[in-house]
Amino acid sequence: MKEREKIVATGLTIFMLILWVGFLFHHSAQFAGSLWGGVFALSGALLMLVPLLYMIIKRVKPLKSKVTTYVSMRTLLALHIYAGIVGPILVLLHTGHKFESPLGIALTGLTLVVVISGFVGRYLMGQFSKEIREKKTMLNQLKLIYQQTANKLATQPQQAETIRFFSGFYSRLTAGLFLREETIEENITVSPSLPHNPSGSEIIQLAESIADIEYAIETHEFFKQWFGKWLKFHIVISFVLYGLMILHIWGAVHFGLRWFTPWRSNTSHFARLETASNRNKSKLHFVSERSDEQTLNKVALFETHFNQLFKQYWHTPVFIHGIQTTVFDYAGIANEIDQPRSNLTLALQALEQVSPSRLGGGNREKAFWINVYNIEAMKMVAEKYPVTSITDSKISSGNPWGIQGIRVGEERYGLSQIENKILLKKFNDPRIVFAVSCAAISCPDRLQSIISADQLDSQLDEMIRNLLTNKTKGMIIDRQNKVVTLSWIFKADRRLFGDGSDTGILDFVLRYTSEENRNWMSAHRDTIQLKFFKHDWGLNDLALEDNKTEGNQQK
Incomplete structure (x- = not known):
């Protein structure tokens, strides 16, 4: 490395590290998915492929002999060095210092390691020689x-x-x-x-x-x-980096590029373009005094279409796998996916025009995010239907709750993010875990309509009371053996109920069970043994209903 190249490379590497440390002072939740964020990402990714091209040219002799007739290996090495540093700098700019997903954090960390290992290794090896x-x-x-x-x-x-x-x-x-x-x-x-x-x-x-x-x-x-072993290490971690980069790009394309509308059909494509155009026009006339009203109007529009969708495909309780549960006609919901004027499409389009920061908090915001969670779970199932569960490999290879499958405003959200980082973190209400549905048989039964801000508390209480009267998945009391078997939810989320102990769970149950059960449980609370139902992740789909004979036997 010539002296001037060394100085430039050193300066760029130091700048990259300073840029990375900027996450301590700066965080942009939206920049990574913006147009300019995408430009930085694409430019950085292309530059990061230059070192791979250099490595191929260097090791494939026929290719090397042809290329070096036009460009010397020394020049290619300089391009390798500069592109290998400038590319990661552009990628870091693309992140907007938003380090949340494990894949994104791993990709950023490994990018820094590859650059530093390449720079330090080359400099020290030359210095030692x-x-x-x-x-x-x-x-x-x-x-x-x-x-x-x-x-x-x-x-x-x-x-x-x-x-x-x-x-x-x-x-x-x-x-x-x-x-x-x-x-x-x-x-x-x-x-x-x-x-x-x-x-x-x-x-x-x-x-x-x-x-x-x-x-x-x-x-x-x-x-x-x-x-001398450094080069092998550098090459290995570089290939791991390329693998993570491919996964990251695939995830971005698979779950939707916010600055590029994915094509589904001519009709839906132009409908989305029209929606985007209207949204841009509304931004030109945006004033802060009207922003809350505008957001609430879009929330109301979303809830109207979602409620119509919900009521249309909701069905009274049936038995699936011997468990009594309310169900939905997912085949019907799946047919709405590509329909530009369907309730599902219109509800999702309304969500894209909602500004979450202007919801105003309280029951309005709590109800909104519960409904967003539930429509996202429905959408995930409907898009890959037919499936037997939200955990089906057609939906996700391992973690459907991590998929950022729905867009609200300029951001995309996943089920886990909505439940844990928004609802539970902000409202600290254990009843929330009974209201968000992962479309499973063992989840609490759905009411006949979506969650309403005006009736939020009564609806949440009703759902819990209904669950505790369901002997197939909610609660069974064995008075003789002093054993109370409860929904798996109490086990999975026990940290939310009091101090997380059995006593904390019982105290919560006492608020919603019948007076007879409450009196008995209060009298024996110190000797009651808690057990929990096994959670059935099967889809609460009308098409999976047990036959009548089996259903009657279960009853």
């Missing part, structure tokens, strides 16, 4: 002087005997006190030969200098050998 060459040159000069000194001492037995006295380790430390001091360096710089009879001090310094340089060379050789 240079120092080894210099020290070997100096060692050869000293050995020449040593040989001349040995020849002269052979003719001066008295001086040789004097010096032999200081050959031990501790005695050599005191040699400077008894022997005349002259420096070997003076002789090296003047001539590799001795211009005079060597003094005792000079001879001892000569031996020590040779020993020091030999030790330094061995140390540098060791580090050079160790750094």
